[in-house]
Amino acid sequence: MATRLAAGVSPALAQPPEALPPVLFLHGNGDHSALWLTTVWRFESNGWPPERLRTLDMPDPLARDDDAVPQPQRSSSADQTRAAAAAVEALLADTGAPRLAMVGNSRGGYPIRDYVVWQGGGPRVSHAVLCGTPNHGVYDWDSNPGREFNGRGPFLRRLNGGDTDVVPGTAFLTLRSDGNDLYAQPDGRFSGRPGVPTGVDAAGPELRGASNLVLPGVDHRETAYSPRAFREIFRFLAGREPERLDILPEARPTLNGRVTGTPGGVPTNRPVANATVEVFRLDPATAARQGEALHRRTTGEDGAWGPVSVAPDWPLEIVVAAPGHPVTHFYRSPFPRSSAVVHLRPARPLSEADRAAGGVVLFTRPRGYFGIPRDVVLLDGRVPPNIATGVPANATATLRLPAERLGQPVAGLFNGERLLGRAWPVAENRIAVLELTG
Incomplete structure (x- = not known):
């Protein structure tokens, strides 16, 4: 699928606050929901109701060395999907909305894909945004075959095994760097094997059937948490440009x-x-x-x-x-x-x-x-x-x-x-x- 640099989208009429979808934010490997702090503030500063913005903390955010082998204080891909699905139902119940949007950084994009495409969650999710998610793996190797981030492993082979990576009725957006993401590199030095081709490149986060945008110069986390990424996430969900990228202060936070x-x-x-x-x-x-x-x-x-x-x-x-x-x-x-x-x-x-x-x-x-x-x-x-x-x-x-x-x-x-x-x-x-x- 052809890639385009982040550019204009056709603006829609601004939606009233009660019509804006609830948004569930998912963090990456080893991280926590506080990384979405400034993103949530920017949504609020552009009129998004705070009660329709929720961040999810995965209890054990670090992936297992082998996805199929239990490991203390680490989670499997299935653990992540179950937690995401439960959070979707809770947010919909609390807001009364029929559908919501899901936004994930890095590993946080995996349970979104799994839930929406493979676990029947599409009717519950209007928008899915994946920021720097290594959708084709951090590497594609025979070694570490059970690793969740191995494009050759069973988890990603399943996610990538269909004729398309999306489902009708759910709008998909991926955000990636043009070469500054350490988890989308052709050389294995960031995976401990310098000089060994990874089998992936900067386009690894893209999905077939999605809108795939490139944010020049951003790093792995900036694909999600930077003001530049916020602009793209906001207009994809709201159908219009944000009024501001700065954060409006409160009198007494x-x-x-x-x-x-x-x-x-x-x-x-x-x-x-x-x-x-x-x-x-x-x-x-x-x-x-x-x-x-x-x-x-x-x-x-x-x-x-x-x-x-x-x-x-x-x-x-x-x-x-x-x-x-x-x-x-x-x-x-x-x-x-x-x-x-x-x-x-x-x-x-x-x-x-x-x-x-x-x-x-x-x-x-x-x-x-x-x-x-x-x-x-x-x-x-x-x-x-x-x-x-x-x-x-x-x-x-x-x-x-x-x-x-x-x-x-x-x-x-x-x-x-x-x-x-x-x-x-x-x-x-x-x-x-x-x-x-x-």
Whole structure:
């Protein structure tokens, strides 16, 4: 099928809010629903009713090494589809709508395809949007035959085995990069086999029978979470252009979410009880705390850590002390709008290299990757050494500081977003995370 660059679509009359379809957002492998935070804000800022926007957290978001073999704290493709189908029914029941739209990033597109095309979900789904989904696999190899991401494996062979990849009555859209997606590369270096052809290329996310759009320059996650992707998702669902790409602030945003964990180093979205969360307002010029904590709570069985009311121009420090994890000091830019999916997954355990330092600061971008020379990426005034040039493939930079730098401001710069934080003593099992919003 011919590919076209993202261009104009025939605009339809703007729909009244009650006629807009509910939208269910599905995250990717190992991720959580908070990655859709800015996308949801942009939909709300363009008049989409908040009650018709829902994000789904897969309990065990990481795929199994072999889709058919049970593995602790990991999910199969069938697990994902069951969870998506249940979420569809719940959202339709809550809204009373006859159909909804599904939007997925990366692995999140697989259960959409499976549910809509192969499990009879088409009559429930008006639109299906797949963003950076490796629809023909990350690789097509004889090795790892049971892997969900293997184009030669049983799961993708089934999904791709029909005469078309879509069903009548459901509108399909795929969004992909023109070559900057690390999971749509002809060389196997991102799958641990450099120099070995993968059997796929940049067009791997496309589907037969769908509208297939190319977003030049975007990386794997930006196919879903960037303003550029939002524009295409919005106009595909609404039949018109969005009025704005910026986010309209609220007077007093309310924040909430869940604390989740990484038992055994495996990321999950299962709630963590007995985690203490504190929220501090910061001086935007120094990242120093402004007074006592705005909020303090110990989580229960549901992992909920809020709610807390803030102002849309307050930078925040959110401290999470969860059993089995280092005390994590999250430094966040101001939150312009309310959200119930400000999920907090504490940082990884400290490594030997970390423990040799006075303090460790992680600079992370959940909704995209750092690309050099595409992006300006500076941590403490320097380009982080662990960020490779070329295809964006790393979302976290690490800075290890001597003890004399503890308590001093540390700046992270990514293009137009600047974050300030402070290093904390590794000797106290503490780590700082500068988490970008964009």
